[in-house]
Amino acid sequence: MRRSNEPLFWSLFSAGGVVAALLVPVLIVLTGFVVPAEEIEFDRLNDIFTNVLVRIVLFGLASLTFFHWAHRFRHTLVDIGLKPLALPIAVVSYLTALAGTVWAATVAFG
Amino acid sequence: MTDATVTEQTVTLEVARYRPEQDERPTFQRVEVPYRPEWVVLDALNYLKDEVDGTLSYRWSCRMGICGSCGMMVNGVPKLTCAAFLRDYYPGPIRVEPLANFPVERDLVIVLDDFMGKLQAVKPWIIRDVERPLEEGEYRQTPAQRANFEQYSMCINCMLCYAACPVYETNEEFIGPAALALAARYNLDSRDQGNRLRNEVVWADDGIWDCTFVGECSTVCPKHVDPAGAIQQAKVESTIGWFQSLVMPFGGKSAKE
Amino acid sequence: MARPYPRTVSKTWWLKRWPYRIFMLRELSAVFVAAYVVLLLVLVTKVHDGASAFEGYLDTLQSPVFIGFHVVALLFVMLHAVTWFQAMPKGLPIRRGEERVPPAAIIGASYAGWLVVSVVVAAIFLL
DSSP: OOOOOHHHHHHHHHHHHHHHHHHHHHHIIIIIIITTTTOSOHHHHHHHHHSHHHHHHHHHHHHHHHHHHHHHHHHHHIIIIIGGGHHHHHHHHHHHHHHHHHHHHHHHOO | OOOTTSOOOEEEEEEEEOOTTTOSSOEEEEEEEEOOTTOBHHHHHHHIIIIIOTTOOOOOSOSSSSSOOOEEEETTEEEETTSOBGGGTTTOOEEEEOOTTSOEEETTEEOOHHHHHHHHHTOOSOOOSSOOOGGGOOOOOOHHHHHHHHGGGGOOOOOHHHHHOHHHHHOTTSOOHHHHHHHHHHHTOTTOOOHHHHHHHHTSTTTGGGOOOOOHHHHHOTTOOOHHHHHHHHHHHHHHHHHHHHHOTTOOOOTTO | OOOOBOOOOOTTGGGTSHHHHHHHHHHHHHHHHHHHHHHHHHHHHHHHHOHHHHHHHHHHHHSHHHHHHHHHHHHHHHHHHHHHHHHHHHHSOOEETTEEOOHHHHHHHHHHHHHHHHHHHHHHHHO
């Protein structure tokens, strides 16, 4: 059997799905609605986003949700009939997620 | 029973017909059949064949939901026609088509060669490294060990799950829900030692990894086999195996062995 | 004479029935999640850049387009979260002897965990 490499991408997808489900809804409420309502002071946000633990969580959240996106995006395109392009779609999707991961690292730890 | 003086209620069937000797492509035949609340779609088809048009072809046998041969599309949803009551579709019309995602042999009869091949591919029988001699007795199993796979042994090969699966629709190479559930049935059996052989098919790209967990296979399953669950669990198991083989590239047996 | 009519393949199968439409929306949720995370990283960048950069970005965040995006993204991520937690017992069934732990218990535990995490995160930002 040619061993499938899907387990690697699927585990990234799954981890991304878990963190997205647990963290993103509350974060959208906070940074999408509460922050623009100016209910959170700059100093508070600065304290939060420079905390080492928050930086690590932020990096993990960003990287994993990018790989989560890449996996779903790739498989959905195949599901709607683009199977002949499966390989290039997969390469472009995961490379995009990888680029996003690098950017997330520079933001989180910058 | 029926009062002849009362105007009989009817329901319209739109039955897919394909007669290869005369039809270029499938067409629909509209037929009025008597409406009886206790009738199922299969009863209406039998009425149609007996009383209206004897040329209609379709498969059926037990009419009690265990033979798995009367699966068809009823208003676009895969159903055992012996379990699809007219009253749930009244006043109709009720559109009856052959199971989706398979070639049509004739009328409502599909070609199931692809499915049969896939069932065989997962080696659905108990595999032993060495068969135990007869005099040593049977392979014994606790109720808990049996409960582990029992749900997956309920499959009646009706193929509704294949008709409901868009992944199989767009990719015929996908081994598909019922075959993967059947693989789980043997992989989870404490008497079996064939995981490694079976998983060459199950853990492959066109095995579990084509599945994007639409989940309709489990929704339409008349026996609550839950192929989608079997596939998800196999993904978890395969992923654990993949990481184990990274750590221990030259060995590492599956948990059961 | 056997002349089977070939299987038909539709490229628009995902429009045909509600379960397929919801599946497609569920998959699409990943796009909105990733897009939101991009905005979150931009916000973090602005905060790291200092108070004036953050004040400037506040104007953008307050625009109707951005509020609208966050509303849509929230709806999509809720769909993602609910479908994800509902599916937990499919992938990770738990057995105790002959009995399966009821799927509802696993789903309930997932929702409880979600609630705890949400409260903790909200507390970090607000308290």
